[in-house]
Amino acid sequence: DQQVKQNSPSLSVQEGRISILNCDYTNSMFDYFLWYKKYPAEGPTFLISISSIKDKNEDGRFTVFLNKSAKHLSLHIVPSQPGDSAVYFCAASAGTGNQFYFGTGTSLTVIP
Amino acid sequence: DTGVSQDPRHKITKRGQNVTFRCDPISEHNRLYWYRQTLGQGPEFLTYFQNEAQLEKSRLLSDRFSAERPKGSFSTLEIQRTEQGDSAMYLCASSLGHGLAYEQYFGPGTRLTVT
Numbered sequence: 147d148q149q150v151k152q153n154s155p156s157l158s159v160q161e162g163r164i165s166i167l168n169c170d171y172t173n174s175m176f177d178y179f180l181w182y183k184k185y186p187a188e189g190p191t192f193l194i195s196i197s198s199i200k201d202k203n204e205d206g207r208f209t210v211f212l213n214k215s216a217k218h219l220s221l222h223i224v225p226s227q228p229g230d231s232a233v234y235f236c237a238a239s240a241g242t243g244n245q246f247y248f249g250t251g252t253s254l255t256v257i258p
Numbered sequence: 259d260t261g262v263s264q265d266p267r268h269k270i271t272k273r274g275q276n277v278t279f280r281c282d283p284i285s286e287h288n289r290l291y292w293y294r295q296t297l298g299q300g301p302e303f304l305t306y307f308q309n310e311a312q313l314e315k316s317r318l319l320s321d322r323f324s325a326e327r328p329k330g331s332f333s334t335l336e337i338q339r340t341e342q343g344d345s346a347m348y349l350c351a352s353s354l355g356h357g358l359a360y361e362q363y364f365g366p367g368t369r370l371t372v373t
Contacts (some may be wrong), residue, residue, distance in 0.1 A: 150300075180361060189262070189349055189364030190301065211307050244314050246291075246362065250301030 149173045150238050151154045152249035160257050165223040167177050169236035172217065176238040180246070181210060181221045183232045193234075194221070260284060264350050270371045271340055278336045279368045283352030290333050291362060292325055293349040300364035301349055301364075307333060340372045 149215045159165045167181075169195045177198035182190035196210045196219070198201040203210050223230055233251045263282045283290050285307050288309050293301035304323065305315045309330035322340075327333040337344055347369050351362035 152300075162291055179303050182364075187366070189351075192361045192363060237300070244306065245303045245316075246301075247303070248293075250298065250300050 148250070149176075150247045150249040152234075152236060152252050154252050155250070156253040156255070158255045158257060159210060159226045161228055162225045164168075165221075165226045165230065165254055166257070167221040167223075167234050167236075167254065169219050169221075169249055170217060171219075171238050171247075173238070173240065173247075174217065175240040176247075177241070178239045179210070179219050180237045181208075182235045182237065182248075184235065184251070190235055191199060223254075226254075228256045228258050230254060231256050261324075262350055262352055262363055264348075264365040264368050265365060266368055268371075270373065273342060273372055276336065276338045277340055277370065278330060278334055279348055279350075279370075280334050281350030281365060282332045283350070285331075285362055287334050287352035287354055287363070288363075289328065289353045290327055291351040291353070292333070292335050293351065293369070295347045295349055296345075325356055337370075340370075342372045345370055345372045 149172050168185050180195040181193040183193050184190040194205050194208045194210050194244050196212050212219045233253045235251045237246045237248045239246045265280045269272045281326040291306040292304040295301045303324050310327050325335045347365045347367045353362045353363045
């Protein structure tokens with residue numbers, strides 16, 4: 147049973163525009179969420195995280211929004227750059243982060 | 259380089275053989291995780307260690323899989339009697355594991371191909 151879902155396998159955005167990647171989860175016990183970026187032949191790279199006590203966390207061009215009532219989080223990248231082209235995974239955990247559940251990923255292509 | 263390292267990067271083995279992978283975490287990280295990733299999927303949790311103690315193991319993990327972290331530093335993941343279904347990327351990650359510092363830092367992975 148997939149507890150974390152990324153329903154868009156791919157997304158294309160023009161350079162300079164906003165990229166919005168979405169993630170839904172089913173387990174109401176999840177209270178910590180992370181986004182990772184993955185380039186081919188490399189392991190995932192941590193991008194940004196958010197705790198359930200917040201609804202927004204910002205780090206430079208990256209902002210994560212959490213809507214607990216909808217069990218939905220999103221990653222906004224503004225402005226998008228060609229180097230942002232990668233696969234993005236969201237992940238969630240309950241409690242002290244013992245086990246993280248990952249979505250299936252969204253492949254972002256930023257077109258120059 | 260102070261990141262997570264994994265060895266080997268690639269492993270091709272025949273069905274029925276045993277394989278062992280090594281992971282060296284970031285030195286000050288006391289948590290170490292193993293994941294498996296297949297094509298088109300996200301990383302799937304296998305097991306994790308807090309220092310040398312193995313605290314959690316996925317119910318999906320076959321008895322053919324065993325992991326150790328004997329001195330709380332590097333870890334090994336062994337797969338016995340490999341099957342073609344074991345072909346995947348095996349990822350290791352580490353984290354500080356206290357406060358809110360649960361961000362996991364991943365190594366480059368070991369790609370296993372079972373023929």
